[in-house]
Amino acid sequence: ATADLRYKRILLKVSGEVLMGEQGFGIDMNTVKAVAEEIAEVAQMGVELCLVIGGGNIFRGLSKAAVGMERSSADYMGMLATVMNALAMQNALEQLGVDTRVQSAIQMDSVCEPFIRRRAERHLEKGRVVIFAAGTGAPYFTTDTAAALRAAEMNCDALFKGTSVDGVYTADPKKDPAARRYDTLSYHEVLAKDLKVMDASAVSMMRDNSIPIVVFSIRSDGALRDVVHGRGTYTVIS
Numbered sequence: 001a002t003a004d005l006r007y008k009r010i011l012l013k014v015s016g017e018v019l020m021g022e023q024g025f026g027i028d029m030n031t032v033k034a035v036a037e038e039i040a041e042v043a044q045m046g047v048e049l050c051l052v053i054g055g056g057n058i059f060r061g062l063s064k065a066a067v068g069m070e071r072s073s074a075d076y077m078g079m080l081a082t083v084m085n086a087l088a089m090q091n092a093l094e095q096l097g098v099d100t101r102v103q104s105a106i107q108m109d110s111v112c113e114p115f116i117r118r119r120a121e122r123h124l125e126k127g128r129v130v131i132f133a134a135g136t137g138a139p140y141f142t143t144d145t146a147a148a149l150r151a152a153e154m155n156c157d158a159l160f161k162g163t164s165v166d167g168v169y170t171a172d173p174k175k176d177p178a179a180r181r182y183d184t185l186s187y188h189e190v191l192a193k194d195l196k197v198m199d200a201s202a203v204s205m206m207r208d209n210s211i212p213i214v215v216f217s218i219r220s221d222g223a224l225r226d227v228v229h230g231r232g233t234y235t236v237i238s
């Protein structure tokens with residue numbers, strides 16, 4: 001039942017790195033499928049879901065591949081990479097029976113819809129998952145900022161950041177066994193301590209719009225379902 005949902009409409013940001021699985025690069029379709037299963041479960045529970053997927057698994061502006069390239073061109077390549085990831089995720093979701101629309105911030109009519117806020121709203125009302133591709137459509141931004149922007153535009157109850165660990169820690173839990181997870185953090189603490197959760201611009205946009213950021217693991221079975229009910233382990237930044 002939707003009555004016991006803590007969050008009814010969310011924007012889920014998944015980094016491109018999450019989709020490459022154990023590979024060092026590209027899209028691992030088994031991993032995409034596993035993430036799609038997590039998403040399908042909550043979509044089928046009636047949560048209205050927007051997705052923003054990064055592109056870092058394929059191309060990142062200012063990375064080694066982009067050395068010597070003009071920043072804007074490299075960033076446009078990064079945005080195009082997010083479209084590939086979006087199509088892979090759309091495919092995986094539709095194979096699970098979840099209607100999905102991709103809306104791109106850069107128009108490419110034969111591939112997907114353009115971003116039109118009111119149309120996206122309509123898709124959500126009809127129970128479709130909407131994937132926002134091509135970031136903000138502008139260079140010098142990241143998909144974190146795109147996620148924050150769309151979360152605000154679509155009036156989401158929260159911005160969910162799906163990572164490979166179940167929240168924000170005092171240190172990297174994969175390297176430091178003494179690292180502790182924060183249950184809650186303020187936007188200010190994240191910015192002041194320079195905790196690497198999301199870009200500072202994304203965090204400050206969420207602060208200005210009073211939208212909580214929920215950091216959780218997208219790689220553990222059922223975690224997304226638990227978190228939308230307010231159960232399990234995660235960190236809330238508010």
Ligand code: UDP
Binds near residue numbers: 056061140142
């Ligand atoms: N990018 C951009 N504007 C945007 C979103 C993304 O220029 O609004 C470019 C930027 O070069 C970035 C790349 O696309 O490095 C991939 O996005 P990001 O690094 O955010 O992906 P993630 O780390 O989440 O996989």
